[in-house]
Every structure is written in C-alpha cells, then in structure tokens.
Amino acid sequence: MSEVAEPSTALLAALAAILALPAVLAVVARPRRPRDVRRTVVVVSCEGCGYTEKRGYEQGLYVGMRLGACPRCGSDLRVDAIYEERVNPSKA
Numbered sequence: 515m516s517e518v519a520e521p522s523t524a525l526l527a528a529l530a531a532i533l534a535l536p537a538v539l540a541v542v543a544r545p546r547r548p549r550d551v552r553r554t555v556v557v558v559s560c561e562g563c564g565y566t567e568k569r570g571y572e573q574g575l576y577v578g579m580r581l582g583a584c585p586r587c588g589s590d591l592r593v594d595a596i597y598e599e600r601v602n603p604s605k606a
C-alpha cells in the first residue's frame with residue numbers, strides 16, 4: 515500500500531521548478547539595469563599622513579588643487595582624483 519502513491523517526488527520536482535523560475539527569469543531578463551545613477555566624486559588626499567577622503571564634486575575643483583589643511587596632521591590636502599561612480603540606489 516505504501517508503494518502505490520509517491521506524490522512527494524513529483525510534488526518536489528514541481529515545487530523546485532516553481533521556485534527556480536523567478537531566479538531564472540531574473541538572470542535572463544536583466545538587460546536593463548535598474549537605475550544607472552552616476553555622481554562625480556573627488557578623492558582628496560593628504561601629502562603628510564596619507565589621509566584620504568571622498569567627497570562630492572564641486573565646481574572648479576581639479577586634480578592637484580590644494581584644498582586646505584588635513585584634519586589629521588595639518589598638511590596640505592590635495593585633490594587626488596576626480597571621477598564618476600555609479601550610485602547604487604538600493605544601497606542608499
């Protein structure tokens with residue numbers, strides 16, 4: 515009597531297929547990126563102690579520009595790099 519029906523196997527297979535479907539669809543249907551927001555960031559670094567800081571870009575900044583004193587050691591802070599980075603909306 516216990517040999518008659520074994521619905522659990524078929525059920526599990528169906529369940530697995532159903533569960534896997536969204537994952538498969540998510541991978542396949544992903545040509546569009548959610549939101550590709552970019553922002554310009556400025557990396558500021560200290561010549562004295564190696565302190566670095568990332569901040570938002572302000573107009574007029576350029577690489578090599580002096581930005582005042584380091585909060586740690588008082589040496590000159592300089593703009594090290596300016597670049598665009600992608601902002602992940604889900605992270606914020």
Ligand SMILES: [Zn+2]
Nearest residue numbers: 560563584587
């Ligand atoms: Zn410093």
